[in-house]
Amino acid sequence: MKKQLNVGIVGYKFMGRAHSNAWKKAPLFFDTPAIPVLKVACGRHQESLTEFAQNWGWEETETDWKKLISRPDIDIIDIALPQHLHYEVALAAARAGKHIFCEKPLAMNSKQAEEMLKVCEENKIKHYLNHNYRRTPAVAFAKKMIDEGKIGRIFHWRCAYQQDWIVDPTFPLTWQLKKETAQAGPQWDLNSHAVDLAHFLIGDITTVSSLTTNFIKERPIADEAASGSLSAVSLGSEMGEVTVEDAALMLVNFKNGAIGSFEATRFASGRKNRLTFEIYGSKGSLVFDLERMNELQYFSRDDHDGEQGFRTILATEAAHPYASHWWPAGHIIGYEHAFVHAVVDFVKAIEEDTAIKPDFADGLKIIQVLEAGLLAAETKRQVSL
Template identity: 80%
Template sequence: MKKSLNVGIVGYKFMGKAHSNAWKKAPLFFDVPSQPILKVACGRNQASLDEFARNWGWEETETDWQKLVSRPDIDIVDIALPQQLHYDVAIAAAKAGKHIFCEKPLAMNSQQAAEMLKVCQENNVVHYLNHNYRRLPAVQLAKKLIDDGKIGRIFHWRCAYQQDWIVDPNFPLTWQLRKETAQAGPQWDLNSHAVDLAHFLVGDIATVSALTTNFITERPIADESTSGNLSAQTKGDEKGPVTVEDAALMLVEFASGAVGSFEATRFASGRKNGLTFEIYGSEGSVTFDLERMNELRYFSRNDPEGEQGFRTILATDPTHAYMQHWWPAGHIIGYEHTFVHAVVDFLNAIDKQTTIEPNFADGLKTIQVLEAGLRSAESGQRVRMN
């Protein structure tokens, strides 16, 4: 394997920054098999792109993503774009033989996702979908406890992903609030993370029942020059319709027989990025709160009678996933570290010519559940997964 791999990133806003930081930090803390070179950053606005490239150390800039993807010196294409743009870039990158590091949710629908997966497989490229919460040490610990039988037979999954950034009715009609550019609201954006975690920790979902709702049906038109940001500005007094849901709730049956619930909303006042899950089993339970992301709460029914209770485990010891590469035990890590862990695992997968999870197959499976939820909400009927 090459001792260095040239990265081309498409997109330079929120996720572009998070990904850039990860490419830079990974070889500083981990023994990676290849040095990632921040070769080309791509975006539409040359002035903003130049500033981004200077700040993060990208060697070159490009405003045409097709030119970036076709460059023979680019080994990895990093797709840090909104989901409506993933399909075209990923298909072209895979056909050009580039390994792909892609933001979630994977695509606008399962048809796109299936085609993206197929083309990646046909061209034998490593494809990774960045559901970064899998790579939290505390979540990895939850997975280990489950795999080791410490939770036993799982009965219940309960998950909520809550934000509050559009509670104000004067917040503009950004791309995230329009079906043609976002496909759906929190069902797509937030529940994609939640469903991926459920697949990772509990298993496949067999049936879905859901409802969705809108609290605000029209909003001021956004200034397109700022609509990519959560701090977007309005263009004037004109308003347009909100065409995605504001909140989504799902009840599911897992193939294992467990049952679960999902809540995804952008109207939970006081919750900026609140993600929690609870898993209850025959031998014990685990609970997680992203706002306390270094901690996992664990209960064991096998503790002595009179001494049972939830314990808080600080997942910062060297025995916990990834932590031996960071700070001494007890020194917490943050949100940005999950991206570093993803880059490290991605580079190792390329070096070993193996798969990495979650990948586009996992992304397709997640989108199929999300689509089933939307169909259920529209029809009022339970949907069985194929």
């Protein structure tokens, strides 16, 4: 009989559901070396917490995260909270010897991130930062192709992460639009994913130039209940200041000589959650679009003259990482499956004492780039890392 790993999750909204699904599905589709047990769900509001726990199969509930962390029967703390709450919970979990599965972005600033990494390393626990897009089969296969030299020397990285959920000026002032709870806008929330992918696929960034802007400077004040929702609601005439940017653009130099661009915005009408990247090299190119997440576009300069062009690789066959554990070739998978892949790799890292990426060290590097971008926009100069 396989060993069990008891999981305690802190947070039960959007990411709480995504993580719960992953913990449940991982051992059903993959031969995990241990079985995750949905032991305790933790949140502030007992009624909605109880409903969440019953729906997803969590055995117990707790409204005090400190009590959860102190329990000797908990092996893993899953932090499915907004970023301003990561720091305190992660430090306590690490000091209690719990392995940590944490949502992105890692922290509110690099100082917090440095301490979180230091405490995790001192206590020798596994720490994973959930930049889940690395684990879509198409992106994982793109990494394999790059490592095999299929596109040669990389010249260009072009990335955009576009959403449109705050275009309406009556959308309320939620926590995502306040510096004290979000640190920044799409530069933090969206570009954290984009920078992680760039680090994963291209390499380290050495310099950053940036531009940020606000399109709507005041919004209706939201109450606590509304602040957790991304649905537009009217809350009366009282207005509050938006203290984060609405859009951010970055231009970067990579250590390997490539150059890159990043666009992150919540004002791209018609784009609900579109993440795209393009990579251009001396031997070929790769293009990915999250809205078509099972596909990877590949161009090879080695193809015969007259036959060159972008081809579509459907990343659903056994040759593509993770794909063989799901459905027959040609049957697509979705957004939630990347979370399952992360859980599988995380459980394996715990049981086999191996590394898992991205970890808090990667999270620190990402935040350093994001901070450099904000500083570059503020000072109107290039910032070196």
